[in-house]
Amino acid sequence: MKKILITGALGQIGSELMVALQKRYGHDNVIATDIRRPPQVDGVFEVLDCTCGHRLHETILAHDVGTIYHLAALLSAVAEARPQEAWRVNMDGTLHVLEAARIHGCSVFVPSSIGAFGPTTPADDTPQDTIQRPTSMYGVTKVAGELLCDYYAHRFGVDTRGLRYPGIISNVTPPGGGTTDYAVDIYYSAVQHGKYTCFLREDTFLDMMYMPDAIHAAITLMEADSTKLLHRNAFNVTAMSFTPEQIAAEIRKHLPGFTMEYKIDPVRQGIADSWPNHMDDAAARVEWGWKPEFDLASMTTDMIRVLKNRFGK
Numbered sequence: 001m002k003k004i005l006i007t008g009a010l011g012q013i014g015s016e017l018m019v020a021l022q023k024r025y026g027h028d029n030v031i032a033t034d035i036r037r038p039p040q041v042d043g044v045f046e047v048l049d050c051t052c053g054h055r056l057h058e059t060i061l062a063h064d065v066g067t068i069y070h071l072a073a074l075l076s077a078v079a080e081a082r083p084q085e086a087w088r089v090n091m092d093g094t095l096h097v098l099e100a101a102r103i104h105g106c107s108v109f110v111p112s113s114i115g116a117f118g119p120t121t122p123a124d125d126t127p128q129d130t131i132q133r134p135t136s137m138y139g140v141t142k143v144a145g146e147l148l149c150d151y152y153a154h155r156f157g158v159d160t161r162g163l164r165y166p167g168i169i170s171n172v173t174p175p176g177g178g179t180t181d182y183a184v185d186i187y188y189s190a191v192q193h194g195k196y197t198c199f200l201r202e203d204t205f206l207d208m209m210y211m212p213d214a215i216h217a218a219i220t221l222m223e224a225d226s227t228k229l230l231h232r233n234a235f236n237v238t239a240m241s242f243t244p245e246q247i248a249a250e251i252r253k254h255l256p257g258f259t260m261e262y263k264i265d266p267v268r269q270g271i272a273d274s275w276p277n278h279m280d281d282a283a284a285r286v287e288w289g290w291k292p293e294f295d296l297a298s299m300t301t302d303m304i305r306v307l308k309n310r311f312g313k
């Protein structure tokens with residue numbers, strides 16, 4: 001079979017997607033790449049900067065790549081701190097990947113985000129097709145990325161697909177600098193120290209998803225019948241929506257002594273306030289059968305079980 005290339009494979013999503021793809025399609029059929037070299041990696045790995053067009057072409061040709069999962073990006077908080085670099089990595093990277101896909105006939109998965117929405121978007125039951133005027137640099141690159149993927153599909157016939165992921169919660173690789181990171185940090189801190197200082201306000205609703213559902217969604221979308229995909233590059237997908245107070249209350253069911261205080265970060269609070277409370281993901285459910293397995297209760301049970309084992313608690 002033609003190989004599968006992942007950019008940004010050492011990140012929060014890539015590190016788990018790599019293993020899932022290896023299991024599904026064969027260990028040596030997955031080419032993991034990232035701008036940094038890991039101390040060790042179980043599989044084929046190459047250093048690859050996604051903004052370097054000729055290295056992308058070389059790697060695709062050398063490994064006979066047919067599918068690209070393009071995960072390399074700067075996330076919302078990092079992008080707000082370094083907006084020019086975020087534009088370069090997120091936009092130049094995506095353009096180079098799409099160009100390489102066009103030239104070499106690859107299909108491409110490019111994740112978008114709840115960050116593609118802004119303060120004028122309807123915040124509740126956010127429709128699949130709606131106003132998108134984000135105010136963060138991350139959001140600007142995510143909307144532009146969605147449009148660029150649409151363009152490559154209709155103009156050049158490239159098989160581009162994508163999801164608007166919510167905040168992803170996981171326990172393998174720490175998140176890379178986003179606004180939703182609190183919902184990962186809180187579990188580590190609760191299990192290790194019994195307390196957490198939250199950088200978002202207690203009533204901030206955001207969409208979230210547990211990593212197994214995020215991985216399953218990406219692979220299911222890439223395997224879906226393309227004739228059924230009306231919204232091919234930007235499917236709203238969500239599994240749950242909660243506030244910091246609600247996740248803390250759920251954690252207290254397992255760790256009754258857990259305490260939380262707040263020290264609001266105005267930058268990340270501003271970003272969170274501009275994002276939806278809860279998206280409507282009906283299009284994904286209808287067009288390719290999206291259905292999450294985990295809700296807040298089952299995810300919390302699993303996160304705490306895994307982290308207690310890891311930290312010997």
Ligand code: NAD
Nearest residue numbers: 008010011012013035049050072073111113165167168176
């Ligand atoms: P991450 O920050 O954990 O990982 C990104 C990886 O990209 C890192 O390993 C980094 O080294 C690498 N990278 C950075 N610049 C690069 C470059 N120039 N060339 C190659 N690699 C480079 O991110 P993630 O959470 O795994 O996110 C992956 C994708 O999913 C991103 O597009 C992100 O916007 C999107 N997404 C993530 C979430 C989430 O909650 N994790 C939610 C919505 C969308």
Ligand code: AKB
Nearest residue numbers: 075076113178179180
């Ligand atoms: C971030 O907070 O930047 C990401 C995302 C929702 O895109 N987790």
